[in-house]
Amino acid sequence: MTLSAIREAEGLEEYLDAIEERLARSVASHPGLVAAVGNEALAAGGKRLRPLLVFLSTPPGREPSLAAGVAVELVHMATLVHDDLIDRAHFRRGKAAAWSVYGADAARATGDYLFARAFAELSATGDVEAVQVLADATLALARGEALQRTQTNDPSTTVAAYIERCALKTGALFEAACRLGGGSGQYGIALGVAFQIADDVLDCSGATIETGKIAGTDLRDGTPTLPLLLAAQEDELVRAALAGGPLDGALVRVAATGALERSREVALDYARRARACLNGELHRDELESLTHAVVNRER
Secondary structure, eight states, X not given: OOHHHHTTSTTHHHHHHHHHHHHHHHHTTSOSHHHHHHHHHHHTXXXXXXXXXXXXXXXXXXXXXXXXXXXXXXXXXXXXXHHHHHHTOXXXXXXXXXXXXXXXXXXXXXXXXXXXXXXHHHHTTTOHHXXXXXXXXXXXXHHXXXXXXXXXXXXXXXXXXXXXXXXXXXXXXXXXXXXXXXXXXXXXHHHHHHHHHHHHHHHHSSGGGGTOSSOOHHHHHTXXXXXXXXXXXXXXXXXXXXXXXXXXXXXXXXXXXXXXXXXXXXXXXXXXXXXXXXXXXXXXXXXXXXXXXXXXXXX
């Protein structure tokens, strides 16, 4: 079952439509520069995986929470705006990153605004426990970003430390989405790790890999991902490139070590771990299929 097939679950399309409307209202609630920049981030689109998880994790007899779906997506949007600023990434989903158009100060303020709107949406429900879940996830995101800073250009980063970073930077918000829906947080963490590993493999296996002339974003930024770490263990050129040395030909060498295939196997293992957490959920089939979809996607 593909992601588009998963979206055919009864009631899901209506839920996601309502999410889009409420996201737009939330971002536009305080007109000004940050709202305008936030609206551009919203217009860039996305898979809306986190609201999807809120919906699919909601148990029988309960209405999936719009506030929770909007809140987790706003937090995700905020992290993207801030990540682009920190990494000095010029593009996001094919469009110019906010900081490159409006400046660093505006991008920083926009990310802060989106975080604030997320908590405003959730706190309006009066559910203190839900707010705590989102606060814990947001703290994990910050810890994960800090961990990534310490690992940058370090080819000696352990696989365990990399997995910890994935769990914090990606798994934590997936976990929060599942818990806010009423489902298994452990499923969310495992799914998030699988998703991030698949993402990191894709960064190394683009169309330019055969030429070796254009390095992937992670290698260029010195971010030690699983395929780069596994390749660096076997190939000195990759190790040197990850440490900040010359990039020419490094991605070809990554592929030659078999690191992409081995990394994908680890992603599949985490997908299996996610499936093992499921037990009688209303949307079990869709949640199982999602574990396959995040690993087998092409973008």
